[in-house]
Amino acid sequence: IQMTQSPSSLSASVGDRVTITCRASQVIRSDLGWYQQRPGKAPERLIYPASSLQGGVPSRFSASGSGTEFTLTISGLQPEDFATYYCLQHDYYPRTFGQGTRIEVK
Amino acid sequence: QVQLQESGPGLVKPSETLSLTCSVSGGAITGYYWSWIRQPPGRGLEWIGWIFYRGNTNYNPSLQSRVTMSVDTSKNQVSLKLNSVTATDTAVYYCAKGRDGYNDWGQGTLVTVSS
Numbered sequence: 001i002q003m004t005q006s007p008s009s010l011s012a013s014v015g016d017r018v019t020i021t022c023r024a025s026q027v028i029r030s031d032l033g034w035y036q037q038r039p040g041k042a043p044e045r046l047i048y049p050a051s052s053l054q055g056g057v058p059s060r061f062s063a064s065g066s067g068t069e070f071t072l073t074i075s076g077l078q079p080e081d082f083a084t085y086y087c088l089q090h091d092y093y094p095r096t097f098g099q100g101t102r103i104e105v106k
Numbered sequence: 107q108v109q110l111q112e113s114g115p116g117l118v119k120p121s122e123t124l125s126l127t128c129s130v131s132g133g134a135i136t137g138y139y140w141s142w143i144r145q146p147p148g149r150g151l152e153w154i155g156w157i158f159y160r161g162n163t164n165y166n167p168s169l170q171s172r173v174t175m176s177v178d179t180s181k182n183q184v185s186l187k188l189n190s191v192t193a194t195d196t197a198v199y200y201c202a203k204g205r206d207g208y209n210d211w212g213q214g215t216l217v218t219v220s221s
Contacts, residue, residue: 045208094168095166
């Protein structure tokens with residue numbers, strides 16, 4: 001399964017609302033997670049499965065989707081949110097990540 | 107919360123075998139799946155595979171011929187071996203707890219393949 005993430009990067013300001021999309025090459029139901037990775041750090045899971053916020057993750061993060069199209073939205077970008085975000089499908093083997101979306105400061 | 111720590115040589119010669127250990131503390135290995143994921147410098151994440159504490163494995167077909175994972179429940183450790191390495195195997199290697207998603211990750215260890 002190929003996971004196509006878009007955009008590959010975006011420039012935004014604190015307070016902005018940003019949306020990242022992940023498209024699967026075939027139906028993966030809701031078997032998808034979203035991860036945030038800061039430079040030099042391991043990824044951290046934000047959402048799993050598909051739209052369920054992990055404990056401790058701020059409510060400005062939300063996600064939706066099923067089938068082949070999934071979105072991650074950050075409503076009110078905060079300084080600590082400038083990072084790279086990845087989706088991961090876990091419906092098929094091999095597990096596959098999207099190529100990542102880097103959120104940069106405008 | 108469980109803690110994971112990868113360890114192993116940071117430099118491996120081409121054609122040799124990369125060997126890493128993931129030490130688990132704060133929780134038992136038994137009952138869980140343990141995964142390995144890698145990330146070449148400046149690039150995205152690649153799933154390597156998982157091992158169940160009983161020894162069942164599932165590997166990425168792109169690496170299957172070269173990968174071996176094992177578990178040592180007495181030491182609370184999971185191991186990864188990747189043989190016949192080339193420069194394209196240079197990456198940060200992460201271990202993570204889980205099969206279908208990962209809430210717990212090690213900090214990662216950089217392995218460089220170079221002569």
